Every structure is written in C-alpha cells, then in structure tokens.
Amino acid sequence: MSSTTQWLAVRKPLPPKQTALLTIASFLLPLLVWCFVSYVPFIWHPKIEVTEPGGVTWFKKGMLVDRELFSDQAMLAAEDNRAAPKGDRANPVYLPAPHEVATAFYSAFTTEPKRKSEKWLHESLWHSITVIFWGFVLSSLIGIPLGILCGTYAAVSRLNEPFIEFFRYLPAPAFGALAVAILGIHDGPKIAIIFIGTFFQQVLIVSNTTRKLDVALLEAALTLGAKKINLLFRVVVPGILPELYRDQRILLGWAWTYLIVAELIGTSSGITWFITQQARYKNFDNVFAAIIMIGVIGIATDLLLAALGKRLFPWEKHQGNS
Amino acid sequence: MNSMELPSYLDQADPVRERFDRLKQREIILEVKDLNKKFDTSQGQVTALKDINFKTHRREFVCVIGPSGCGKSTLIRTLAGLESPSSGEVLLDGKPVFEPGPDRGMVFQGYTLFPWLTVKKNVMFGLEMHGHSRATAEGEAMEWIELVGLSQFADSYPHQLSGGMKQRVAIARALANKPRILLMDEPFGALDAQTRGKMQANLLEIWRNIDITILFITHDLDEAIYLADRILVLKAHPGEVNELIEVSVPRPRTVEQFISAEFLATKQRLEELIHPPSEEDESLPMHMVRMAKVGDDVEPVE
Numbered sequence A: 001m002s003s004t005t006q007w008l009a010v011r012k013p014l015p016p017k018q019t020a021l022l023t024i025a026s027f028l029l030p031l032l033v034w035c036f037v038s039y040v041p042f043i044w045h046p047k048i049e050v051t052e053p054g055g056v057t058w059f060k061k062g063m064l065v066d067r068e069l070f071s072d073q074a075m076l077a078a079e080d081n082r083a084a085p086k087g088d089r090a091n092p093v094y095l096p097a098p099h100e101v102a103t104a105f106y107s108a109f110t111t112e113p114k115r116k117s118e119k120w121l122h123e124s125l126w127h128s129i130t131v132i133f134w135g136f137v138l139s140s141l142i143g144i145p146l147g148i149l150c151g152t153y154a155a156v157s158r159l160n161e162p163f164i165e166f167f168r169y170l171p172a173p174a175f176g177a178l179a180v181a182i183l184g185i186h187d188g189p190k191i192a193i194i195f196i197g198t199f200f201q202q203v204l205i206v207s208n209t210t211r212k213l214d215v216a217l218l219e220a221a222l223t224l225g226a227k228k229i230n231l232l233f234r235v236v237v238p239g240i241l242p243e244l245y246r247d248q249r250i251l252l253g254w255a256w257t258y259l260i261v262a263e264l265i266g267t268s269s270g271i272t273w274f275i276t277q278q279a280r281y282k283n284f285d286n287v288f289a290a291i292i293m294i295g296v297i298g299i300a301t302d303l304l305l306a307a308l309g310k311r312l313f314p315w316e317k318h319q320g321n322s
Numbered sequence B: 001m002n003s004m005e006l007p008s009y010l011d012q013a014d015p016v017r018e019r020f021d022r023l024k025q026r027e028i029i030l031e032v033k034d035l036n037k038k039f040d041t042s043q044g045q046v047t048a049l050k051d052i053n054f055k056t057h058r059r060e061f062v063c064v065i066g067p068s069g070c071g072k073s074t075l076i077r078t079l080a081g082l083e084s085p086s087s088g089e090v091l092l093d094g095k096p097v098f099e100p101g102p103d104r105g106m107v108f109q110g111y112t113l114f115p116w117l118t119v120k121k122n123v124m125f126g127l128e129m130h131g132h133s134r135a136t137a138e139g140e141a142m143e144w145i146e147l148v149g150l151s152q153f154a155d156s157y158p159h160q161l162s163g164g165m166k167q168r169v170a171i172a173r174a175l176a177n178k179p180r181i182l183l184m185d186e187p188f189g190a191l192d193a194q195t196r197g198k199m200q201a202n203l204l205e206i207w208r209n210i211d212i213t214i215l216f217i218t219h220d221l222d223e224a225i226y227l228a229d230r231i232l233v234l235k236a237h238p239g240e241v242n243e244l245i246e247v248s249v250p251r252p253r254t255v256e257q258f259i260s261a262e263f264l265a266t267k268q269r270l271e272e273l274i275h276p277p278s279e280e281d282e283s284l285p286m287h288m289v290r291m292a293k294v295g296d297d298v299e300p301v302e
C-alpha cells in the first residue's frame, strides 16, 4: 500500500502510529503558529518596546508604542540632535508569548488576590465547577427520565416534545435578568442558565437515543413475558445506557460553553470573574492561562469519562485502535 | 434430474404413514382459523395474509416456506402476538391469543440477545420475568445452556459469540420458558452453510428430546424437507396457503437422505409450487451485447 492511500484511505481506521502522530500534531501545530508569531521578530510584531527613551521625553522604559510612532519620534529626535531612542519589536500586550502563559499557569495559582475579599484562582475554578455540576445534575435528574419516557411512549413525546422543540431555540442567556429577579444575585441564576442551556437539548437527545433502541429487543422481551415496568427498566434503560452515557458527555461539554455567560449574571463569579479581573489589570498571560485551563479541565473530564465508560459497559464492542 | 424416475411426493412408506396417523391423533397445540392480515400503508391497503387455516399437533415440526415477501414473518409475528390479526383467530391449546406471552417462544431472524446481559443472564431473563428466584433461574438457565453446548460461554457477552452460538443461546432462552410452541423465523438464514447444517442437526436433536412443538420459517427448500413433518407452502400476493405437504422422508433424518428419492420428489414439488414457470421470465429476456472486447480464441461468441 502506498503511503498516501494509508493516510487518506476513505473511512478506514488509521494505524496506531499515524493516529498518535496526528493527535500530537493537532495540538502542536497551533502551538507552533503561536511560537512563530511570538518569537520570530519580523513576523507581525506591530509594536516597539522602548528599551532606552533617549531624547524623547515622554518615552519610558518598557513602554509599548506603535512602530510608526516610534520611527516618527526617532526622526524628530535626530533632526533636533537629541539622543536616538532604542527599542525592540514587540507584540501587543494582549498576545503574550507561550512561555509567559506557561509561567502564568503556575504563578496564577500562587499570586495572592489583590484584596482580602477576592478569591484565589483555585477557589474561583472550584466555584465554577460547582456551578456547572449543579446545573448539569439538576438538568439530568429531570431531563433523562423525561427523555426516556418521551422515547418510549408516543403520548408523552407528543405532549412534551413540540414545546421543548420550541423552547430550545430560545437563547439561555436571554433568561439572565429573569433568573436574577427570581433567584437572586448569587449562584441560583447561574445554575439556572446552565440548566436552561442543557435541559431542553437533553430531553430531545435522550428521547432520540431511546427511539434508536432496536425494536426487535423489545419484541424479544415481550415474547419472553416482560411487561410494562420490566420492559422499561430491564430492557429500555439498560439497552440505551452506553449511548446515553455518550450523550451525557456531549451535553456536559455544552454545559461548559454556557459557563462564562452564566457567571456574568448577577455578581460575576468563578473563573469568569478571574478572567475579567485579570484583563482589567492587563495580565493577559493570566487570562490566557485561565482560558486554557477551562479547556484542559473540559477535555480531561471527557477523557476520564470515556475511560470510565469502557469499564462501565463491558458489553460494548470497542472498535479498533485501543 | 429426471422426474420420470422419481416417485410421487405423496407416496409414503408404511412406517412414515403410520407415524403421520399417530401424529394426527395427538392433541392440537396451535390452531389458526381464517386468519387475515392487512396493513394500511401510504400506497393503500396491503393484504399480507389471506384466509390462513392450519393446525399443529403436539411435538410436530412444521415448516413454513414461500417466496420472499409472501407473509411468512407476518404470520409468525401474528402467532407470537406481536401483530394482531385483521380477522380470524389464533388458538393456543384452544384458547385465543391476543398478546405476546411466554407460552410461545420466539427465535428471530436477526440476533436479538440482550447485548448488556451475559449468556447466562440472557437465558435467565424470561425465568426472572416469571418470578422465579434468582437461584432457581440460574440453575435452570445453566441446564439449558448446557443443552445447547455453551456452558463454557455462560459468562460471555453476546458480542463475543459467533452467529451460530448466538442463535443457540436464543433457542435456549426461548426454551427456558417452557413454551408450548417454539416459533422460529429464518433463524439460520444469516449463517454460513456449514454452521447452518450443524444448527439444523442440533435443533432436530433438541426437538427429539424435549416436549416441544416447532413452527419454523425458512426459504431454503432443503432445510424445510430436512427438518419438517409437514411443510406449509405459502404463495405471495396475497399470502395464501398453497399446499400443506406431508414430508415422506422417514425419520430419523440424516444428511445422506438429501439425495433419496422421497427427498428429491418432495423438493421437486416444492419447486413447482414456489417457482412456477412465470410469463414474466419469458417476457423479459436478457440481451447479451458484447460490451468489451474478449479474445475470441478463448471462446468464440458465435
């Protein structure tokens, strides 16, 4: 087999070596672009960081100025026989270099909050996680049973799904003000936004998953003497469990995407509060570190749940690769 | 094969005739009376079954055969209670059936083992539905699993089994409920020829050793003759009983009988019934045009 057909075979699993290579590359490539832009001085770098103000009185060491402005000032200084300012090309403050963000990963956790009432980063993160957790758990407690019932009984589906179908198009953040009015300014409205963002999709997805269960399994159970409740709890529920678990993983990802909006509602809190605060102080390395942290937590949870899923459902056929 | 040399499929040797006489003395397990089934579809009403009448006796092996789409699955699903008849009735031990129940075990065309249960738990499923305690259910299930020769796979999941093994478990699962009749819808249709042959022999062995009546759907003529006491031949559009044939091949059945005179005579009759020379075949002849150059030295065309 030639190498191109190996890499670009239509709907064939990749060999493990290629898979690992591409997985690493998918993270490495964006990082490489970031490094290029940050460390190669002639790529972008629209600013000049002043190292010596020279004869320009209003320049200060460490100041970032536009390249044009710098050259204008340098020219003026030369005309007036003042000492020439010196500086290095630099990127804007909102694009910190990879190593700065990498240090921020550590220093963000060790930096003491500016005020006593403010929180450490790990406290902010933990707060965010609890908001997600409660929003998602409350949604699942109602959404999963309702979804299963909708998928099993046409009558329940007809009664609920048309309205839910309509409601899911309403953007969850639109309910922010209402949620604050009803639930106060603390975690209540935030959890409510996560709930609204998750619940309606959840019911529809779970009912769809339930409907995909092979009818032949239900018929087999009927001919074996299963009735009503047993049909539901001994066939439908275990039958959809692995697929339901996969749905939950996807839905949890969606819940995370509602986090930032949710935390801006009422009193800003959690990781969102940290990000806005750090942006205000222009600590963009911390901002990037925090954003990446959300991604890391998200993907780590998902990988963990995926690994757990393999243990939970030994009857699932695991295809290829692993 | 020269049809002149074959006896009539109706000729029965004395032991065979005596066996049928005894069989007809036995109690009737399943009776189908004037059964009709129509489906409402977007293209209008489809008559899947028309005026079906037949009876099966205790411990009889009946095969149902017919062209694809003639209503075989519809018939067996109606007997199982998974479809309700448009008119007519199905009597089990003289009592009409309305819904699925464990007194009629079913083995389906596809694989319908519960993927989340081990072989043992699959076989225990029906027993537990009946309120057997876990311990008794487990004991009985293991006996049935042993009967189909899968003891060492009791704790395997269905996806770890071959197609033949899955259908054996399905048979054990249905039989564990001690049904009056076992309904089987092309259960070996998806298996390779060799496995199918083994499964047929196994099924006959099981049938000989326990008190069970079997209604078995197939479209494989050899399979029907090899297994059945009587063969119910359906014809399509609408699905009607064409003939109910008593198989004159003596029991016990062996693979060697596939070329016996009785076997071939019965097969010839089935072929006449199922693949009658139709006008369609003649009105749609194929035109062999040479689409590509072939070396005529290999085989001249004209």
Ligand SMILES: Nc1ncnc2c1ncn2[C@@H]1O[C@H](COP(=O)(O)OP(=O)(O)O)[C@@H](O)[C@H]1O
Pocket (backbone or CB within 6 Å): B039, B040, B041, B046, B047, B048, B066, B067, B068, B069, B070, B071, B072, B073, B074, B075
């Ligand atoms: N649920 C259904 N709705 C409409 N038509 C059906 C349904 N089930 C079967 N039929 C029709 O009834 C006829 C018999 O089908 P089936 O019993 O599956 O045939 P077989 O098993 O002999 O191949 C076919 O024409 C099929 O299209």
Ligand SMILES: [Mg+2]
Pocket (backbone or CB within 6 Å): B072, B073
């Ligand atoms: Mg069929």
